[in-house]
Amino acid sequence: MIFADHLGFCYGVKRAIHIARQSAQNPPAYTLGSIIHNPQMVERLKSEGIGVVENLDEVSEGTIIIRSHGVAPKIYDEIRRKGLNLIDATCPHVKKAQLSAKSLVDEGYQVVIIGEKNHPEVKSIFEWSDQKATIIESESEAQNFPEVDRLGIVSQTTFSRKKFSDIVLILLEKSRDMKILRTICDATEHRQIAAIDLASKVDLMLVIGGKNSANTSRLASLCAQKVQTYHVETAAEIDPNWFKGAKKIGITAGASTPDWVIEEAGQTVLSIDSQ
Ligand code: SF4
Secondary structure, three states, X not given: OEEOOOOOOOHHHHHHHHHHHHHOXXXXXXXXXXXXXXXXXXXXXXXXXXXXXXXXXXXXXXXXXXXXXXXXXXXXXXXXXXXXXXXXOOOHHHHHHHHHHHHHHHOOOEEEEEOOOOOHHHHHHHHHOOOOOEEEOXXXXXXXOOOXXXXXXXXXXXXXXXXXXXXXXXXXHHOXXXXXXXXXXXXXXXXHHHHHHHHOXXXXXXXXXXXXXXXXXXHHHHHXXXXXXXXXXXXXXXXXXXXXXXXXXXXXXXXXXXXXXXXXXXXXXXXXXXX
């Protein structure tokens, strides 16, 4: 069994959880949406007194923690208007993408966000562009994008590097004045590179993390291009039958997967190996 060189919690997730735990000292405290895309961690924080609300209407007092994915500028206004205590755990890399989109709009660029339309982070970057950006998530959408005088590009922080480059190559034909602000974060890049590297050396890859986590799902799809890959949320989903005939097992995990979930999966694989 081999673990990827880079896996598990990233800086932004560690920071957000640390901030949330500090906020729990002044209850009631709620995250606006799940703090990270990992159900096991969300449940653990709930047991520590940090609830989750999907809408500010559900809260009349206490602290609102903005999660690492960030939110629209109007949400900050609404939290203050309601007199709630605001704790901002937006990852600094996401904040950079949000402010980059805003500055490109202010400079007069037609802005494109390369990312998944339904991802909360992408929605927040769109809001920071004053809803003026176009979100592109595929090569075909890039081909259909019109020619414009000035084109500014930012990315979802957890987008695939390879796909980002492919889409940018197409968009290069769409404008003579382009400004590309590379906002894919290092943690994402390192995890993707390490996962692809490991997947090319083993007989089977296990990718551990939330099924609702975009960066974990991306690791699984990248590994699947190299070798048989299974994406599990916890050790309980691991099926011993998967490992028949597989000598080398690789393990990686998304940026929102807690250490203890990775360790449990590793222990399960070891116990299957020794049978
Ligand atoms: S993956 Fe990158 S951008 Fe997202 S929370 Fe982690 S460090 Fe921040």
